[in-house]
Amino acid sequence: MALSISAALLLGIIVFVLLKGGSLRLGAALACTLFGFTLAATGLAPVINNGLASLAGMISSF
Known part of the structure; x- marks a missing residue:
């Protein structure tokens, strides 16, 4: 089960x-x-925003 939270909430x-x-x-x-x-x-x-989305995609692929 994947949990996704907003970057704003995390920060x-x-x-x-x-x-x-x-x-x-x-x-x-x-x-x-x-x-x-x-x-x-x-x-x-x-x-x-594109950079953060790219970073999130890289992190989620691990």
């Missing part, structure tokens, strides 16, 4: 764990989040 969980563990400060997490939102509004968004 959100990672950020939450890093914040709770003290490895990441709130300011840095907010800056990364805002950078992600602004990057998604640029012309690079389709390239990034």
